[in-house]
Amino acid sequence: xxxxxxxxxxxxxSPRALARLSSRQWPLSARYxxxxxxxxxxxxxxxxxxxxxRRRRRGGDGRExxxxxxxxxxxPLSPAAAAATATPPVVPxxxxxxxxxxxxxxxxxxxxxxxxxQDLNQGMEFSFSPDGLCLGMDLGSGRGxxxxxxxxxxxxxxxQLPVSGVQRYKFDSSSSSWVxxxxxxxxxxxxxxxxxxxxxxxxxx
Numbered sequence: 001x002x003x004x005x006x007x008x009x010x011x012x013x014s015p016r017a018l019a020r021l022s023s024r025q026w027p028l029s030a031r032y033x034x035x036x037x038x039x040x041x042x043x044x045x046x047x048x049x050x051x052x053x054r055r056r057r058r059g060g061d062g063r064e065x066x067x068x069x070x071x072x073x074x075x076p077l078s079p080a081a082a083a084a085t086a087t088p089p090v091v092p093x094x095x096x097x098x099x100x101x102x103x104x105x106x107x108x109x110x111x112x113x114x115x116x117x118q119d120l121n122q123g124m125e126f127s128f129s130p131d132g133l134c135l136g137m138d139l140g141s142g143r144g145x146x147x148x149x150x151x152x153x154x155x156x157x158x159x160q161l162p163v164s165g166v167q168r169y170k171f172d173s174s175s176s177s178w179v180x181x182x183x184x185x186x187x188x189x190x191x192x193x194x195x196x197x198x199x200x201x202x203x204x205x
Contacts, residue, residue, distance in 0.1 A: 094171065096152055100133060102171050103150045103157055106178060107135045109205070110148075110191070117201040124199070143198040146191070156181055163194040 094102065111126055114137065118124045123140030137146040144162030151158060157178070159167045169178040169187045178187035188205050195203055 094155060094173070099152065099155050099171065100131075100150070104132045106157070106187075107132050107148065110135060110137075113203040113205045114195065116204060117195070117199055120200040139195075139198055146194075159187070159191070161191065161194045162198045164190055 107128065111128075115126065121140045121143070123138065125138045127136040127138075128134065133150045135146070135148040139145055139162060145160070146162065147160040149158050156168045156170050159169065161167060167187075167190065168181040170181045171177075172179045179185065180187070192203055192205060
């Protein structure tokens with residue numbers, strides 16, 4: 001019995017061989033050895049293959065096909081990437097003479113843009129310093145006024161506006177415009193807004 005069971009456990013190759021053993025003749029041993037034989041057959045069978053990991057191919061530009069980008073430090077940056085990482089050029093400060101010229105141009109520009117509104121706003125008057133570096137506007141009865149003064153040492157102009165109050169501006173050479181020294185807003189935009197709130201008509205900037 002033990003020999004036949006051992007032969008069956010080691011040599012059986014199909015479930016039919018297990019069926020030849022009668023559980024009536026060997027009520028315990030056959031059942032036990034049948035289980036062992038089944039385990040042997042299962043353990044000797046093929047094991048499922050593990051899924052292979054898909055390898056990504058990397059092109060010559062450092063990009064993986066079907067995946068993300070791994071930058072290659074040996075490759076040059078694209079024009080867009082180079083522009084994004086480029087340091088903006090440093091604009092040199094204006095000379096005192098250049099700054100005074102920009103202030104005179106600003107004063108003249110404001111006068112040309114606002115003077116047509118005098119016919120619509122009774123009492124509106126302008127005043128200028130002899131050198132044209134300071135500007136004053138009386139907007140008329142109860143509307144307040146606008147005053148501009150230059151600070152040559154710090155290269156800023158200070159405006160007293162009827163709604164926005166005291167504001168300081170510097171000349172931005174990259175855009176050829178006057179912007180706030182605090183938050184970068186545009187002078188012409190806020191001056192136009194204050195004039196629209198206080199006066200009739202529209203300045204022609």
